[in-house]
Amino acid sequence: MEFLIKISQFLLSLSLLIVLHELGHFIPAKLFKTRVEKFYLFFDVKFSLFKKKIGETVYGIGWLPLGGYVKIAGMIDESMDKEQMALPPQPWEFRSKPAWQRLIIMLGGVTVNFILAAVIYMVMAFAYGDTDVDAHSLKGGYWIENKLLQDIGFKTGDDIIAVNGTKINTYSELRQSIIEGDNYTIVRDGKEQKIEMPEDFLGQLSSMPKDEHGFFELRIPFMVAAVSDSSLNKGVDLKEGDILKAINNKPVPYFDLYKDTLLPLKNQTVDVTVQRGDDTFVRALQVDENGKLGIYPGTNLKRFADLGYFTIINKEYTFGESIGVGATKFKDQVASYWGQLGKIFNPSTGAYKGVGGFKAIFDIFPATWSWPDFWQLTAFLSIMLGVLNLLPIPALDGGHVMFLLYEIISGRKPSDKFLENAQMVGFFLLIALVLFANGNDIFKALFK
Incomplete structure (x- = not known):
């Protein structure tokens, strides 16, 4: 039953994100009178689970749940439709449209991803408010059993008051800091001291057995x-x-x-x-x-708060306040994910060892159905999808945007042959990244 709940949340979230992302390309394409030949959820390699042609577009569901796509006429994409590209350009084709229209079409997907995440955070703030543990209220510091953190210098009972020089106010802020924290200010036996994190901390953490990944835990009875x-x-x-x-x-x-x-x-x-x-x-x-x-x-944070172990902060927001709160959370999450990518692409941090694929995404969903958790995770995944698609890699939206910006600035359009070659390079690079990420999942499952 737990597996069914997790896989249901995973597929629902993934499907929602894919459909809305592709809709972000579809709508401006139609507004600019560009023909969209296919709109697919998942990939239809060899065959489709469902398809129906409405007007000039075939709508369908593929059998391979690795993403989705819209096939826009006259666009060099993963379909590599060279026959169509060899024919003279037609007015309804992508390649015949002005560069600024093509740019809007290509940015539509990530724009929808970012809008979706921001709206989810705003609605969540209004509907549920915020519940967190006041980091200043802890009576016995934190429980730190992680061997790596202990080797770095942390001890159970430490009161962690700042990360990278920024004061910690809530427990969730501390939990989120584990990716980007370069140094921590702690209070131990009444004395303040600073602990520097090793540059390859994330790499060392990724190499640890999964059951030893505890971080800074609340001390509870x-x-x-x-x-x-x-x-x-x-x-x-x-x-x-x-x-x-x-x-x-x-x-x-x-x-x-x-x-x-x-x-x-x-x-x-x-x-x-x-x-x-x-x-x-x-x-x-x-x-x-x-x-x-x-x-x-067992765990019951409200009961532990009533017993005096810490104080729980409950905040409710008006509709107007929730807009500001949601926007701030969206901004912070985007900045945080960009920071994570920076560490992943820096070999010296070893963060690439922790990169995961579809199993890693599947694992973050809870084993019990929770709408607040589902929407929080969907918002995060929407940001992740948007940021990754902005990377300047041919075959991603960011690659197309990169070439379009070059065209707008220089006034020269790259040749179709160049774009085809770039698309192939980008495609093989993406395949390598997917294999690496999912290979990491398999390695961890077998050897950790």
């Missing part, structure tokens, strides 16, 4: 989610939501402290202080040979 069926404590009166407060009268306020506390108590019975609502009582629990209680931990 041990709240009971369920008792394992194989646990020695299966019959003990423990309920979901109980908070384990102390062991043998020794306070253990954070979940991250239980491992070291229980290891010396292997195969022993311990008295555990339990809080249930407003009541506190003691239960005798058995520690197994691995130093564990056999209890699954």
Whole structure:
């Protein structure tokens, strides 16, 4: 069931983005009276799952879910229709239109992607507001179990107050900083100090096993989610939501402290202080040979906030305010993604090792259906699609834009032969990038 939920979200989001992106090319093409021969969701290699001709355009759904396309008459694109290009230009063809019209047609897709993302952020701000953890309210700093972060110099209990010299106000800001953070300002034992991140941090992080990728986690109490069926404590009166407060009268306020506390108590019975609502009582629990209680931990941020571990910030916005909030979030996300690309294309950072393909995108969707999560992820993917399509690579929109700008500035149009060769180079480059990204996914699945 989890797989069905994830794949449904993945395909719905991907389909929505592809259709709207291609619609961004289709609409200005039609406005400028340019013939659009095909409008396809997914690729129709050899055959289509569905197709129907309406007017001069064939609308269809292909079987290969790697994207989509519109085939515009008289345009040198991935179809490499040399027969059509060998004929004299026709008034309805792309190549016959003024350069400024062709530029608008080519920019239509990414324009729609960016507008979609901005609108989603605005609507999300109005409908849901913002909920976050106040970074200044943490009582015990952060839980840091990631071995790489520990080797760099971080420790559990550190209070992280700034990234790259910019003050951290919310937990989400800290979480998002892991990609672009070059240095962190922390407070440890009341003293402020700075930790510099190694240049190849992202490369080292990508080389770690997937289950060791935890970053800066909130320090929370041990709240009971369920008792394992194989646990020695299966019959003990423990309920979901109980908070384990102390062991043998020794306070253990954070979940991250239980491992070291229980290891010396292997195969022993311990008295555990339990809080249930407003009541506190003691239960005798058995520690197994691995130093564990056999209890699954749970998470409830509101409950932890009520217990005083941190403060949750809830903000609601008027319709007018949501426009500004959404626009700011859109701007920040675009800037952040450009920064990520900069690191990916810089070999010294090793960030290219973390590049993923379709499986990586599939994995970011949650296993339970959540419309807020779905729309947040769709907005991010829309930005990603827009930014990637702007790269000046022939076969991408950005490649076409690059040649059109050259034509507008110089007054000279590149020859069709040159554009065909450039398209082929760009196509093979894109294939190499797709193979690399999806190869990374396969490597991680098999060896990490």
